[in-house]
Amino acid sequence: MSKKWSVGAVAVLAALTLAACGNSKSASSTSSSKPTLPLTYSSKKSAIKGGTLKVAEVNTAAFKGIWDNALTTNAEDADMMQFGNEGLFATDKNFKIVKGGAANLTLNQKSKTATIKINPKVKWSDGKPLVAQDVAYAYKVLANKGTASQYYTGSIANIKGIAAYHAGKAKDISGVQIKNKRTVVIHFKVMKPGMKTSGNGYFWENAEPYHYIKNVSFKKLASSDQIRKHPLFYGPYKLSKEVSGESVKWVPNTYYYKGTPKLKEIDVQVVSPDSIAAALKAHKYDVTYGLGSSTYAKVKNVSGYTMTGKKALAYDYLGFNLGKYDAKTGKNVMNKNAKMANPSLRKAIAYAMNIDAVEKKFSYGLGSRMTTLIPSAFSKYQDKSAKGFPLNLKKANALLNKAGYKKGKDGYRTDPNGKKLTIHLAEMQGNSNTQAIVKNYIQQWKKIGLRVTLTNGRFLDMNNFYEKVQANSSDVDMFEAAWSLSSEPSPMDLYSENAPFNMGRFVSKENTKLLNDIDSQKAFNTSYRVNAFKKWQDYMNKEAAYVPEIEVVQSYAVNNRVKNWSLSNASKDFNWAKVQVTSNSLSK
Amino acid sequence: MWKTILRRIIIMIPQIIILSLLVFILAKFMPGDPFTGSITPQTDASQLHALKVQAGLYDPWYTQYAHWVVNMFHGNFGTSYQFKESVMTVIGGRAINTLWLSLFTVILTYLIAIPLGLLAGRYEDTNLDRGIMFFNYVTYAIPLFVFLVLGLWLFGYVLGWFPSGGSVSLSASGAFGNILSRLYHMILPGVLTALLSTTSTVQYLRSEIVDQKHQDMVATARAKGVPERKVFSRHILRNSLLPIAAFMGYSITGLLGGSVFVEQIFTYPGMGQLFLNSISNRDFSVITALVMIYGILALFGTLLSDIIMSIVDPRIRIK
Numbered sequence: 001m002s003k004k005w006s007v008g009a010v011a012v013l014a015a016l017t018l019a020a021c022g023n024s025k026s027a028s029s030t031s032s033s034k035p036t037l038p039l040t041y042s043s044k045k046s047a048i049k050g051g052t053l054k055v056a057e058v059n060t061a062a063f064k065g066i067w068d069n070a071l072t073t074n075a076e077d078a079d080m081m082q083f084g085n086e087g088l089f090a091t092d093k094n095f096k097i098v099k100g101g102a103a104n105l106t107l108n109q110k111s112k113t114a115t116i117k118i119n120p121k122v123k124w125s126d127g128k129p130l131v132a133q134d135v136a137y138a139y140k141v142l143a144n145k146g147t148a149s150q151y152y153t154g155s156i157a158n159i160k161g162i163a164a165y166h167a168g169k170a171k172d173i174s175g176v177q178i179k180n181k182r183t184v185v186i187h188f189k190v191m192k193p194g195m196k197t198s199g200n201g202y203f204w205e206n207a208e209p210y211h212y213i214k215n216v217s218f219k220k221l222a223s224s225d226q227i228r229k230h231p232l233f234y235g236p237y238k239l240s241k242e243v244s245g246e247s248v249k250w251v252p253n254t255y256y257y258k259g260t261p262k263l264k265e266i267d268v269q270v271v272s273p274d275s276i277a278a279a280l281k282a283h284k285y286d287v288t289y290g291l292g293s294s295t296y297a298k299v300k301n302v303s304g305y306t307m308t309g310k311k312a313l314a315y316d317y318l319g320f321n322l323g324k325y326d327a328k329t330g331k332n333v334m335n336k337n338a339k340m341a342n343p344s345l346r347k348a349i350a351y352a353m354n355i356d357a358v359e360k361k362f363s364y365g366l367g368s369r370m371t372t373l374i375p376s377a378f379s380k381y382q383d384k385s386a387k388g389f390p391l392n393l394k395k396a397n398a399l400l401n402k403a404g405y406k407k408g409k410d411g412y413r414t415d416p417n418g419k420k421l422t423i424h425l426a427e428m429q430g431n432s433n434t435q436a437i438v439k440n441y442i443q444q445w446k447k448i449g450l451r452v453t454l455t456n457g458r459f460l461d462m463n464n465f466y467e468k469v470q471a472n473s474s475d476v477d478m479f480e481a482a483w484s485l486s487s488e489p490s491p492m493d494l495y496s497e498n499a500p501f502n503m504g505r506f507v508s509k510e511n512t513k514l515l516n517d518i519d520s521q522k523a524f525n526t527s528y529r530v531n532a533f534k535k536w537q538d539y540m541n542k543e544a545a546y547v548p549e550i551e552v553v554q555s556y557a558v559n560n561r562v563k564n565w566s567l568s569n570a571s572k573d574f575n576w577a578k579v580q581v582t583s584n585s586l587s588k
Numbered sequence: 589m590w591k592t593i594l595r596r597i598i599i600m601i602p603q604i605i606i607l608s609l610l611v612f613i614l615a616k617f618m619p620g621d622p623f624t625g626s627i628t629p630q631t632d633a634s635q636l637h638a639l640k641v642q643a644g645l646y647d648p649w650y651t652q653y654a655h656w657v658v659n660m661f662h663g664n665f666g667t668s669y670q671f672k673e674s675v676m677t678v679i680g681g682r683a684i685n686t687l688w689l690s691l692f693t694v695i696l697t698y699l700i701a702i703p704l705g706l707l708a709g710r711y712e713d714t715n716l717d718r719g720i721m722f723f724n725y726v727t728y729a730i731p732l733f734v735f736l737v738l739g740l741w742l743f744g745y746v747l748g749w750f751p752s753g754g755s756v757s758l759s760a761s762g763a764f765g766n767i768l769s770r771l772y773h774m775i776l777p778g779v780l781t782a783l784l785s786t787t788s789t790v791q792y793l794r795s796e797i798v799d800q801k802h803q804d805m806v807a808t809a810r811a812k813g814v815p816e817r818k819v820f821s822r823h824i825l826r827n828s829l830l831p832i833a834a835f836m837g838y839s840i841t842g843l844l845g846g847s848v849f850v851e852q853i854f855t856y857p858g859m860g861q862l863f864l865n866s867i868s869n870r871d872f873s874v875i876t877a878l879v880m881i882y883g884i885l886a887l888f889g890t891l892l893s894d895i896i897m898s899i900v901d902p903r904i905r906i907k
Binding site: 071150267 | 621677737740745756870
């Protein structure tokens with residue numbers, strides 16, 4: 001299913017995505033006894049002809065209904081339009097772009113180009129064929145200042161001539177060349193190994209129906225009827241009706257290039273997290289999106305349903321305030337005298353955290369402790385031999401003793417200069433679990449003699465939190481935050497010297513070297529890249545630059561009348577056209 | 589009276605100006621901005637900066653304020669950052685939903701509360717009165733969201749009598765079908781909310797009637813031999829309605845307020861939910877527009893209440 005961009009934004013401690021940031025779906029807390037939820041489900045009974053699939057989008061926020069990949073920025077819209085919104089390229093289970101999608105991709109390292117060849121069978125839902133112009137126009141939608149798209153980034157600016165177009169200095173993008181009716185060639189300044197993977201951000205993986213929207217000005221595009229009311233898709237289903245903010249009806253796109261979809265209709269409805277458990281018990285929906293882990297615990301045994309799940313492309317981490325971001329040079333600058341600059345202190349803090357116990361108690365078996373800064377959803381690149389920071393108070397104490405943090409009479413340690421040490425922890429508002437978990441960690445740190453207090457003495461609102469953390473405010477020494485990731489695993493955007501989102505401002509020559517190696521030309525060789533990833537993960541753990549905390553399995557309830565349901569990352573094997581039901585009423 | 593109303597409306601102008609200043613400045617004081625919530629690892633900080641510049645978020649506040657006021661006079665409240673549509677379109681869609689539901693609820697509330705209050709007052713200290721008072725205590729004690737979830741679970745899911753959420757069915761077609769579907773969707777949230785909102789009206793009405801029953805003029809009327817029915821409808825009822833009339837104006841303008849609880853539990857996209865989400869997403873243009881609308885409505889609500897009072901009680905003259 002759709003995974004071309006990192007939906008979601010910043011969740012924290014996963015569980016907290018209530019109203020504050022309704023756009024993150026990694027919601028759930030977490031445990032060490034990982035349940036093995038299946039990735040797929042298919043009823044054994046024979047399918048009926050047609051049928052209506054009922055989908056619940058569990059959310060407190062209404063979706064926005066911006067039916068365009070380049071213009072929408074919220075996860076709800078992506079969930080609601082996945083039935084018609086198909087990416088250009090097919091992927092395997094490691095998110096690698098493979099042949100067999102709406103278009104095929106060929107990279108050429110020598111000529112620094114990507115050639116996109118469109119499958120001639122692909123048609124928009126109005127019957128017009130998908131052509132090169134549609135692929136090329138998407139870059140204009142993305143880069144034109146009129147659309148104010150957030151997807152115009154430094155990575156996409158690696159395409160030749162796109163910066164000039166963005167600045168209004170050129171009428172066309174010189175690096176996006178239409179070769180013939182169904183072929184587009186993209187010219188890059190530099191080739192990156194990440195280009196082999198979907199979600200890389202170096203080129204766009206969607207098309208825009210040029211014939212349909214060419215007369216709409218870029219500025220008005222996001223609010224136009226062509227995008228909001230009657231959008232075109234080339235995926236299996238097309239939008240037939242929308243009740244603003246609450247539900248959407250999809251009907252088959254009879255022109256779909258992989259064969260006519262089997263269902264008669266797909267109804268998607270926004271359902272409140274307060275009532276989804278009751279709704280499933282009453283058998284109102286076939287499939288749920290955005291089920292939180294506390295709801296998972298309530299519904300996992302409801303008759304008629306099978307729980308499926310997949311590892312979320314997201315994680316929670318603990319960061320340390322180590323410096324500042326210099327906006328002028330665009331670089332992070334580390335302060336050697338920062339309170340948290342001593343790696344022994346950071347490691348001790350990490351070893352004192354009883355993450356496994358917390359996960360066991362609060363995640364209903366869906367979460368687990370992360371051992372490196374690469375989540376295990378990237379099974380190929382994650383270092384499976386890494387141990388991370390398992391609970392070890394003895395080690396933590398020894399580290400602090402050795403580094404000169406002496407214990408005073410009150411049981412708290414002073415800094416190596418003998419001054420009182422108080423560490424300010426910035427925390428985002430969450431649910432009741434978040435409060436219990438944070439209190440628990442503060443107690444753990446007390447056990448090794450560290451005095452940790454909350455910044456401002458309370459949990460911060462999401463906006464307030466990020467304003468403080470991003471500005472490296474002096475009342476923040478460490479912070480707990482989270483990331484939702486795209487399917488290309490390069491950590492460059494989050495941890496490099498030039499990354500504004502490296503909010504701890506950890507910088508070192510070694511880090512820069514290791515990161516550059518991951519994205520180097522040599523890393524086009526996959527095994528070389530895997531090795532480079534391993535080295536970087538080891539280094540980051542050695543420095544305890546950030547403490548990887550938790551990753552979760554996102555759960556999805558599926559009714560037993562559903563056939564051919566899959567959560568696989570391999571879009572080459574799955575599309576919504578294959579999904580069927582085996583009876584007219586839901587299984588009880 | 590028309591003169592007075594006109595004068596009151598003129599006084600509102602400086603009030604609205606002060607309100608707009610407060611609203612705007614306070615909104616800008618909030619930490620964060622509309623883009624904070626949509627940061628992903630792929631987001632480009634420099635592009636975000638450029639977008640903020642483009643949106644004028646770095647201009648001094650008085651420039652932004654002036655811009656906002658000028659646009660407002662042209663009926664343009666700006667573009668919503670999260671919806672990427674004009675604020676009036678976004679609010680318009682929600683306002684209609686909320687208006688329907690609130691109107692339905694308010695009418696139901698009065699339909700339930702007024703007879704109950706009248707009966708309780710008239711038959712003071714009987715079992716009927718005690719029954720009504722018991723009902724009143726119960727509805728006063730139950731938190732709205734508990735009642736809503738319970739009602740939804742029982743009537744929406746277990747019995748399946750009513751739809752479990754939304755404002756209109758996806759399969760509704762035609763104007764008539766749409767209206768029927770909307771009504772059907774409003775019954776459960778409307779009735780549940782109305783039941784819990786009756787408390788104050790019942791209580792006020794009852795105590796006023798009990799009060800009036802012991803007035804000299806009622807005793808006089810009775811002594812003159814006026815039939816009990818007439819005493820009740822002419823002498824007692826009209827006076828007892830005063831406190832209710834005092835709230836009527838607010839009720840009418842409050843129709844657009846919306847309730848976060850109802851909207852959240854019934855996934856009914858209305859003004860309350862929009863307001864809350866706009867605040868957490870720092871959608872400045874929507875926040876300021878909504879607060880302005882609420883503020884102006886509140887001002888008119890006061891005026892309307894005064895006017896209604898003077899109609900109900902000729903002794904009151906607004907000046």
